[in-house]
Amino acid sequence: MIPSSHALVSLKPARQAAIQAISLVESSRERGARLPAMPYVRTFLRVLTGSGRLNATVARQIPGLNWVPKNRHSNLKQVEAALDVMIATGGEACPLPLTLDVQAELFPDVMHTRTNRRLHRAEIRTTRQIRQESREVEQRWKLRQNLLAQAEVDLNFQSPESVCTWYTRWSDEFDAGELAGMFWRWQTRFASLNALEWLRLRGDPLYAVMYEIPYIVRETPEPVRQTERWQVPNKLTLWRTPA
Incomplete structure (x- = not known):
């Protein structure tokens, strides 16, 4: 049978x-x-x-x-x-x-086929949605990385006297952890900021470090401050025409 x-x-x-x-x-x-x-x-x-x-x-x-x-x-x-x-x-x-x-x-076969079709269409929609969301996430990530690169370029044109303004400008876009790495790389260029090293070793947040910088700048001798201004790549802004 x-x-x-x-x-x-x-x-x-x-x-x-x-x-x-x-x-x-x-x-x-x-x-x-x-x-x-x-x-x-x-x-x-x-x-x-x-x-x-x-x-x-x-x-x-x-x-x-x-x-x-x-x-x-x-x-x-x-x-x-x-x-x-x-x-x-x-x-x-x-x-x-x-x-x-x-x-x-x-007609159970028709119902079965339709169910399979619905599932297939749902799978296609889900796959498209996932791909779309992945593209959007990737695009947002790339835009954020580009913006972070702009912040680092901007930092390269700062001196100890202007770095707090830089931080205020970019802290609305990024948290302190994202800005800290580039800041500490930048900090090593300036001898007047060597005193900040102990704050880095202690793990102080970047906003606390920024709080200390104006006091350091005020205590830095003018010749040192002028020398550090010239360490900034944008030297045209520091040029003075002789009287």
């Missing part, structure tokens, strides 16, 4: 009747035979129940239909017409007043 899982024909009578109705109607059409109104549902009902018309008794034999007599929302003629459309389209269409339960009973 062939296992039911390997059967070539569906074991559900309603499913078999729907497949057979499609085959019989298409064969009749190819032969040029005259077809009655709503030929698919007529053939389906005849194969399934022996009756070519839909009534309350026959309706109860259609799985998933769950027909209730004296239904106020639809009548059997509407159900019959909807069944004809469903069977004619091989289950692709499921017009009202039919429900997906009927479609699942008569």
Whole structure:
């Protein structure tokens, strides 16, 4: 005996009747035979129940239909017409007043295919969304890195006298941890700021370091301050025309 899982024909009578109705109607059409109104549902009902018309008794034999007599929302003629459309389209269409339960009973393969399609479309949408978000994150990261590079370039043009202004300008864009590395590399250029080394070793936050710099600048002799001004690359701003 062939296992039911390997059967070539569906074991559900309603499913078999729907497949057979499609085959019989298409064969009749190819032969040029005259077809009655709503030929698919007529053939389906005849194969399934022996009756070519839909009534309350026959309706109860259609799985998933769950027909209730004296239904106020639809009548059997509407159900019959909807069944004809469903069977004619091989289950692709499921017009009202039919429900997906009927479609699942008569054409489970269509439901399965549609589920797979929905899952595939959902997967595609998710993949596109992830890629889009990744591109946006990468773009934001690149913009931030470019902005951080601008901050470092700006720092290269600062002296101990102006570095606090630099910090105020860029601390709104970056936290102290992002600015600290470039600051401590810059700090080694100026002998007057050697006293800050102990703050670095102690792990003081950058805002606390900035608090100390104005005091150091005030205590730095003017010749040293002038020398450190000339260490800044932008020397044109320091040029004075002789009187």
